Amino acid sequence: MERLKKKAYELRRDxxxxxxxxxxxxxxxxxxVVDILTVLYYQVMNISPKNMKDExxxxxxxxxxxxxxxxxxVLGDLGFFDxxxxxxxxxxxxxxxxxxxxxxxxxxxxNSGSLGHxxxxxxxxxxxxxxxxxxxxxxxxxxxxxxxxxxxYEAMMSASHYKLDNLCATVDLNGLQISGTTNExxxxxxxxxxxxxxxxxxxxxxxxxxxxxxxSAYQQAALCKGQPTAVIAxxxxxxxxxxxxxxxxxxxxxxxxxxxxxxxRELEEVLS
Amino acid sequence: xxxxxxxxxxCETLMEAAENDRTIxxxxxxxxxxxxxxxxxxxxxxxxIELGIAEQNLVSVSAGLASCGKKVFAASPxxxxxxxxxxxxxxxxxYSGTNVTLIGISGGISYGALGMTHHSLQDIGAMACLPxxxxxxxxxxxxxxxxxxxxxxxxxxxxxxxxxxxxxxxxGDDMDFTLxxxxxxxxxxxxxxxxxxxxxxxxxxxxxxxxxxxxxVGLIDMYCLKPIDEEAVKRAASQADVIITAExxxxxxxxxxxxxxxxSRETKKMVVNLALPDGHLISGTNHEIFHYYxxxxxxxxxxxxxxxxEG
Numbered sequence: 024m025e026r027l028k029k030k031a032y033e034l035r036r037d038x039x040x041x042x043x044x045x046x047x048x049x050x051x052x053x054x055x056v057v058d059i060l061t062v063l064y065y066q067v068m069n070i071s072p073k074n075m076k077d078e079x080x081x082x083x084x085x086x087x088x089x090x091x092x093x094x095x096x097v098l099g100d101l102g103f104f105d106x107x108x109x110x111x112x113x114x115x116x117x118x119x120x121x122x123x124x125x126x127x128x129x130x131x132x133x134n135s136g137s138l139g140h141x142x143x144x145x146x147x148x149x150x151x152x153x154x155x156x157x158x159x160x161x162x163x164x165x166x167x168x169x170x171x172x173x174x175x176y177e178a179m180m181s182a183s184h185y186k187l188d189n190l191c192a193t194v195d196l197n198g199l200q201i202s203g204t205t206n207e208x209x210x211x212x213x214x215x216x217x218x219x220x221x222x223x224x225x226x227x228x229x230x231x232x233x234x235x236x237x238x239s240a241y242q243q244a245a246l247c248k249g250q251p252t253a254v255i256a257x258x259x260x261x262x263x264x265x266x267x268x269x270x271x272x273x274x275x276x277x278x279x280x281x282x283x284x285x286x287x288r289e290l291e292e293v294l295s
Numbered sequence: 296x297x298x299x300x301x302x303x304x305x306c307e308t309l310m311e312a313a314e315n316d317r318t319i320x321x322x323x324x325x326x327x328x329x330x331x332x333x334x335x336x337x338x339x340x341x342x343x344i345e346l347g348i349a350e351q352n353l354v355s356v357s358a359g360l361a362s363c364g365k366k367v368f369a370a371s372p373x374x375x376x377x378x379x380x381x382x383x384x385x386x387x388x389x390y391s392g393t394n395v396t397l398i399g400i401s402g403g404i405s406y407g408a409l410g411m412t413h414h415s416l417q418d419i420g421a422m423a424c425l426p427x428x429x430x431x432x433x434x435x436x437x438x439x440x441x442x443x444x445x446x447x448x449x450x451x452x453x454x455x456x457x458x459x460x461x462x463x464x465x466x467g468d469d470m471d472f473t474l475x476x477x478x479x480x481x482x483x484x485x486x487x488x489x490x491x492x493x494x495x496x497x498x499x500x501x502x503x504x505x506x507x508x509x510x511x512v513g514l515i516d517m518y519c520l521k522p523i524d525e526e527a528v529k530r531a532a533s534q535a536d537v538i539i540t541a542e543x544x545x546x547x548x549x550x551x552x553x554x555x556x557x558x559s560r561e562t563k564k565m566v567v568n569l570a571l572p573d574g575h576l577i578s579g580t581n582h583e584i585f586h587y588y589x590x591x592x593x594x595x596x597x598x599x600x601x602x603x604x605e606g
Contacts, residue, residue, distance in 0.1 A: 078363075078364070082363075126391070132362065133358070133359075133362050133387070133391050134390045134391040135386070136386075137382060140355050140382075140383060140386060140387055143351070143352045143356050143359065143383070144356070144358055144359040144362070145359060146352070146356045146359060147355065147356040147357060147359015147362070147363070148359045148362065148363050150344060150356065150359070150360060151359070151360045151363030151365055154320075154341060154342075154365075155364075173351075174351040174352060174355070174383075177346075177349035177352035178352055178355070178356075180349070181346055181347070181349070181352055181356065184347075
C-alpha cells in the first residue's frame with residue numbers, strides 16, 4: 024500500500040478514536056478532508072514542528088474549521104504536540120483542543136472557525152509574501168457548503184486581481200452539509216466555473232480521496248504563474264467507514280460502541 | 296479656524312513613519328480619497344492595498360497581512376467597517392489578536408444628510424464588546440497624530456473613529472500624551488462634562504460659558520473609550536456633584552454607559568447621559584444635528600444647569 028494512503032487511513036483510525044472518546048466533532052467532514060490534509064502536510068508543504076516559526080514556512084488555513092478534529096490528528100502525528108493528549112482531551116473542559124482552530128495549539132496559524140474567512144486571510148498572507156519577495160505558498164482548505172458565504176467571492180476577486188500564484192485553495196467537495204445535499208441547501212454547483220469566472224486556474228480532481236491525484240494537482244498548481252489555483256476535490260463524506268459514507272447524518276454524528284467497533288474494524292482491514 | 300482634518304493627520308503621521316518602516320501597510324475599500332489616504336497610496340504604492348468595495352475582505356486580508364508581520368491600517372467608513380465586517384473584526388482581528396488598526400472614517404453622523412445607512416451610532420459599543428479590541432475617538436488633529444504614533448509602537452488591535460470635518464484645535468504640537476490616559480482639561484466641583492471626539496470643542500465652549508455664569512465645571516476629553524481611564528472618571532466623580540457625558544453615539548453601550556458603570560460602582564453621584572436618540576435621526580449638517588439633539592455647547596450648558604437645579 025502506498026505511503027500517503029496508508030498514512031491517511033492511520034489518521035482515519037486516530038480520528039475515530041478522538042471522536043468516539045469525546046462524543047464531539049465533525050466526523051463526516053474529517054473523513055472526507057483527511058486525504059487532502061495528508062498530501063499537503065506529508066508531501067507538499069514545508070511545515071514542521073522545527074520550522075513553525077520560520078518566516079518562510081508555507082501557510083495552511085483550514086477555513087472549514089469545524090474539521091479541526093482531523094487537523095489535530097495530523098499535527099499531533101507530525102509531532103507538533105502529543106497526539107494522545109489531543110485524542111483524550113478534544114473538546115473537554117479547559118482543553119486547548121477546542122472544536123475550531125485556535126493558536127494556543129502549536130501549528131495552527133490563526134484562529135478560525137467562522138466560515139468564509141479563510142480565503143481572505145490567505146489572500147493577506149499571500150500578498151505579504153509578494154510584498155516581501157518571499158517564496159512560501161499559502162494553502163486554504165474550504166468546504167463546499169462554505170462556498171455559500173459571500174465573502175469567499177470577495178476573496179476570489181482580490182486573489183486574481185493581485186495575481187496571487189502563491190495561493191492555492193482546495194474545496195473539499197463532498198456534496199453534503201448539515202441540512203442535506205449542498206445542491207438542495209444552496210446550489211453552489213459548478214464551483215470550478217465560478218473560480219474560473221473570477222480569474223483562477225482550476226484543477227478538477229475527480230477522486231479527491233485519492234492521494235496520487237491530489238499530489239499531482241498540487242504539483243501542477245505550483246507551476247501555474249500569474250493566477251491563483253483552486254483544486255476542486257470531489258470527495259466522499261465519511262470516506263472509509265461504510266455506514267457513514269454519503270450520509271448527511273454523520274456531519275457531526277456520535278458513534279455508539281457497536282458503530283465504533285465497526286468503524287475501527289473496517290479501517291484496520293484496509294490497513295492490513 | 297483649523298481646516299486640517301483628523302483623517303489628514305493620520306495620513307501625515309503614517310507617511311512620516313513609513314519613511315523608515317516598510318512593514319506599515321494601508322488597506323482601503325475604495326476609500327483612499329474619503330479617508331484622505333491617497334497621498335500615502337501615491338508615495339508608498341508597495342505598502343498600499345486596494346480591496347475595492349468589499350469591507351469583509353478588507354478586514355480579513357488585513358488580518359492575514361498582519362499575521363505575516365505587517366502593521367496594517369485598514370480605513371473605511373465607520374458605518375460599514377463596524378457592521379458589515381463586524382464578524383471579521385471579531386474573529387480575525389480581535390480574537391486572533393492581529394496587528395490591525397481599524398480606522399473608521401466619517402464616524403457618527405459625519406454623513407449627516409446621507410441618512411441612517413451612513414451613520415455609525417453603534418460602533419463604539421459594538422467594538423468595545425469585543426475582547427482585546429481597543430477603542431479610541433480622538434478629538435483634534437494633534438491628539439489624533441499622537442494616538443497613531445503610539446499605536447504604531449505596539450502590535451495589538453485597535454479601532455479609531457474619526458469624523459469627516461476638521462475639529463477646532465484643542466491642543467498643540469507640544470501636548471502631553473499618554474496612551475489610555477484621559478485629558479483633563481478642567482476640574483470642577485459643581486459638575487464635570489466627560490466627552491470625546493468632535494464634541495470636545497463644544498465641551499470647551501460649554502465649560503467657559505458655565506464658568507462665566509458662576510458654575511465650577513470640569514471637562515474631560517475621554518479619547519480612550521476602551522480601556523477607559525477609570526481613575527479619571529473616579530476622580531471626577533469624587534470631586535463633582537454631577538457627571539454629564541456627551542457622545543455622538545446611540546445611548547446604549549457608548550461613553551455614557553461606560554462612565555455610568557464606573558460612577559455607580561464608586562459613588563451615588565448623578566450621571567446624565569447626552570447621546571443621539573435610539574431612533575432614525577433627522578438629516579442635516581453635523582452641527583445642525585448636534586444642536587437639534589442637544590449635543591452642542593448650548594445643550595451641555597442646559598444639561599448642567601438642569602442637573603444642578605434638580606440635584
